[in-house]
Amino acid sequence: MFKSFEELQSFGKDQVEAATAASSALTKSLQAIATETSDYSKKSLEAATAAFEKIVSSKSIDAAFQAQSEYAKSAYESFVAQSTKIGELYTALAKDAFKPVEVAVAKVQAATK
Known part of the structure; x- marks a missing residue:
C-alpha cells in the first residue's frame, strides 16, 4: 500500500487535516x-x-x-419558514462536514490503485 515511510506520514497528516477541517465545519454550522x-x-x-x-x-x-x-396563522407561517431554514442549515452542515472526509477517501482510493 505505502511504498515508503514518508508516504505513510503524508497519509496520516492528510487524515488529521481532514478531521480538523470536518470538526471546524461542524462547529461553525452547529453554532449557526x-x-x-x-x-x-x-x-x-x-x-x-x-x-x-x-x-x-x-x-x-x-x-x-x-x-x-x-x-x-402567523405563528404557523413563522414555524414553517423557520423549519425550512433549519433544514437548510442541517443540509449545509452535512455537506460541509463530510467534504474533507470525501477528499481524504478519494486520496486513499487513488493511492491504492
Missing part, C-alpha cells in the same frame, strides 16, 4: 443553528406575548377570537 434557533425562540416569545395582550384587551369575544386566529 444554535444562533438561529435562539433568535427564533426570542421572536416567537415576543409575538406570543403581544398576541396574548391583544386577546386580553379585546372588547368582545369576536375580537378575541379574531386576534387569536391571526396569531395562530
Whole structure:
C-alpha cells in the first residue's frame, strides 16, 4: 500500500487535516443553528406575548377570537419558514462536514490503485 515511510506520514497528516477541517465545519454550522434557533425562540416569545395582550384587551369575544386566529396563522407561517431554514442549515452542515472526509477517501482510493 505505502511504498515508503514518508508516504505513510503524508497519509496520516492528510487524515488529521481532514478531521480538523470536518470538526471546524461542524462547529461553525452547529453554532449557526444554535444562533438561529435562539433568535427564533426570542421572536416567537415576543409575538406570543403581544398576541396574548391583544386577546386580553379585546372588547368582545369576536375580537378575541379574531386576534387569536391571526396569531395562530402567523405563528404557523413563522414555524414553517423557520423549519425550512433549519433544514437548510442541517443540509449545509452535512455537506460541509463530510467534504474533507470525501477528499481524504478519494486520496486513499487513488493511492491504492
